[in-house]
Amino acid sequence: MPKHFLRAAALAAIALLLPAQAPPPAAAPSAGEPIVIGRSYLVPSAILHGNRRVNVYLPPHYGAAGRRFPILFLLDGGAEEDFHHITGLAAISAAYGTTDEMIVIGIEGVDRRHDLTAPSTSPEDLKAAPTSGGAAAYRRFLVEELKPWVAAHYGGAGRTALIGESLAGLFVVETALREPGAFDDYIAISPSLWWNRQALSREAEADLAKGGLEGRRLWLAMANESSLYPEMQQGMDRLLAALRAAPPRGLTWSHTPFPGETHATIYHPAAMAAIRALYALPPARPGG
Incomplete structure (x- = not known):
C-alpha cells in the first residue's frame, strides 16, 4: 500500500480518537x-392606602376621530396573571x-x-383566607378612583365592563347585585359562589328586588364544577333560580354552561364567548 494511503489512514484513526471540535460561536443576536402590547402604571389610592399597578391595552384605532370603545376592567389583570390572555382574545376577535x-x-x-371577598362567618373560609373581607374597599377603589383615572387619561368611552373568574367572578356577581350602577356589563366565569356558605346566592332574590339593573347586562358561565366544587354549582343554580323567578326590569342576562371544561380550563373559552356575545359587530354586508 502506498505510504500516502497509510498516512491518511493513520490520520483518520487519530481523528476518531480526538474529541469533536466545538462549532464556531454563533454571532451575538442584535x-x-x-413587542409592546400595553403600558403599566402605578395608580395611587387613598382608599387602599397605597399604589396599585394597572396595565392598559389600547386598540389599534384608539385616537381615531369619532371612535368610542368599550372598556373592559379586568380583575387579576397583572402581567403575570390574565392581562396577556384577555388582551389577546380581545385583539384577535376584533x-x-x-x-x-x-x-x-x-x-x-x-x-x-x-380584595375579592366580602367578610365571611364560615370557619373554613377564615382558615383558608385569613386576610379576607376587603371587597367593599376594593370596589370603592375601582369606582371612585380607578374609573375617574381612566376617564381622565383616555377620555369618554363606550360601555364599561367588569370581568373575572373564580374569586374574581364572585366579586363581579356581588358588584352586579349590590352596586349595579358601578359598571354597565358584568362577566362572571365560574364564580366562587360557595363563599360564606353561599350567602351571596341565598340573598340574590332580595338584592335583585332592589332594582338598579336597567340597561345592565350580566353574562354568567360555569364549568363542570359539580364533582369537585358542588357548592359552587349549587350557588349558581340558586342565583339562576332567582333571576328566573323575578327577572329584574331592564336587565339582559344569560347563562352559558361549559360542561367540557374544568375550573382550570374555562377562562379562555368563556371569555372569548362573552366578548363575542356582548360586543359583536353586525355581519359585513356582501361585497363590502
Whole structure:
C-alpha cells in the first residue's frame, strides 16, 4: 500500500480518537425590537392606602376621530396573571371583525383573597383566607378612583365592563347585585359562589328586588364544577333560580354552561364567548 494511503489512514484513526471540535460561536443576536402590547402604571389610592399597578391595552384605532370603545376592567389583570390572555382574545376577535375593538384595563392582584371577598362567618373560609373581607374597599377603589383615572387619561368611552373568574367572578356577581350602577356589563366565569356558605346566592332574590339593573347586562358561565366544587354549582343554580323567578326590569342576562371544561380550563373559552356575545359587530354586508 502506498505510504500516502497509510498516512491518511493513520490520520483518520487519530481523528476518531480526538474529541469533536466545538462549532464556531454563533454571532451575538442584535438588540432586536420590543413587542409592546400595553403600558403599566402605578395608580395611587387613598382608599387602599397605597399604589396599585394597572396595565392598559389600547386598540389599534384608539385616537381615531369619532371612535368610542368599550372598556373592559379586568380583575387579576397583572402581567403575570390574565392581562396577556384577555388582551389577546380581545385583539384577535376584533382583528377578524367579529367584535368591536376595546380598551382593556388590567388591575394587578395584590392579595386577591382579601380584595375579592366580602367578610365571611364560615370557619373554613377564615382558615383558608385569613386576610379576607376587603371587597367593599376594593370596589370603592375601582369606582371612585380607578374609573375617574381612566376617564381622565383616555377620555369618554363606550360601555364599561367588569370581568373575572373564580374569586374574581364572585366579586363581579356581588358588584352586579349590590352596586349595579358601578359598571354597565358584568362577566362572571365560574364564580366562587360557595363563599360564606353561599350567602351571596341565598340573598340574590332580595338584592335583585332592589332594582338598579336597567340597561345592565350580566353574562354568567360555569364549568363542570359539580364533582369537585358542588357548592359552587349549587350557588349558581340558586342565583339562576332567582333571576328566573323575578327577572329584574331592564336587565339582559344569560347563562352559558361549559360542561367540557374544568375550573382550570374555562377562562379562555368563556371569555372569548362573552366578548363575542356582548360586543359583536353586525355581519359585513356582501361585497363590502
